[in-house]
Amino acid sequence: MKKRFIALSCFVMFFCGSTAQASTVLKYNVNASSSWVPYYIAESAEEPGILGELVPLLLAKANIDIEKHNFPPKRTNYALDNGLLDFDFVSPDWFPNKDLGTLFVQSDPIIAIQENIITLEENAKNWQNINNIKGKEIGTVRGYLYHDDAQYTRVDFLSERDLIKALYKNRIDAAICGDLPALYWAKKLNSPISLAAIHTQGELVMRLRKEHLALLPQINAAIAEFNQNGTTQSIIDKYTKQDVFNR
Structure with missing residues (x-):
């Protein structure tokens, strides 16, 4: 299976006040190869692709605040490798022995591929x-x-x-x-x-840096809910079902 990445970057910002509370804002970046259609469709606001639509909805359901950015692919990959970016979407089957590396944990499956x-x-x-x-x-x-x-x-x-x-x-x-x-x-x-x-x-999962392990239960709960209520499938159908396209 060919290897395709949608790198979604997450920077963590901490705002400390007198109460010593901190809120986390995950800054993400969706900037992948334009050939990975329909998972991501570059420069298309109305039809940004399956993951282009699913990611904001999924993280909102997980109660995780996000800010979208647009980085060049080379910068995105470098930032992920060096801890500036915190998650992307991959299939474990793309890696030797399905090992994502010691720096990452993976979510439950999001989409079967x-x-x-x-x-x-x-x-x-x-x-x-x-x-x-x-x-x-x-x-x-x-x-x-x-x-x-x-x-x-x-x-x-x-x-x-x-x-x-x-x-x-x-x-x-x-x-x-x-x-x-x-x-x-x-x-x-x-x-x-x-x-x-x-x-x-294979299966597409979120590869999340281990320092954000605490967010994984929220993310997995959102994935499960979207799979159960049909949200994920409805987005897939939008891009793949002939009858939807012809309406």
Whole structure:
């Protein structure tokens, strides 16, 4: 599964008065690769992406005050590594042995993420077994890493959007793509596709610096409530369901 980060930075500010009380304001930054659609969509106020919408709602439900900032990706990653930023969203499957490192703790799962073989609906029956990709030409995204690409012939395209277009132009019969990116671009292009065999699976979690461990129960409670009441799924549906798009 390709590695994608949405770095959400948190600086902690302490305001000390005569009562010696301190309030914590988490300053966060959402500034990821513009290719990680629909999790984050750059420069789109109305449709900032699934996490672009979910993060403010989630932290508000957790009763955590936030301030949004916009840092360049290189500065964001540096700040996270050096303790200036305090959380981002990752999949443990992106790390060796699913180990996020000694500086971090992780939240409960927020969103299930996976990659599928994608194809046109009329061809889906031919791609229900992941072993069917062996020895075949399979659409992939240039620059992405795939753990099993020695088993098939890569046909590289520039983006997930181009994979959908290639299917409809019969340049390829099948491709490997994240499920939500595939559904998003199929919706945007009004070009339905089928999710066939699962290629990889994982879960997106919040990776939180250990110094903010005390906030984790609040965050996990908010995650659980949003999963139970449908808030998270409704945001996902906004970006991936064809019937929602056509209203």
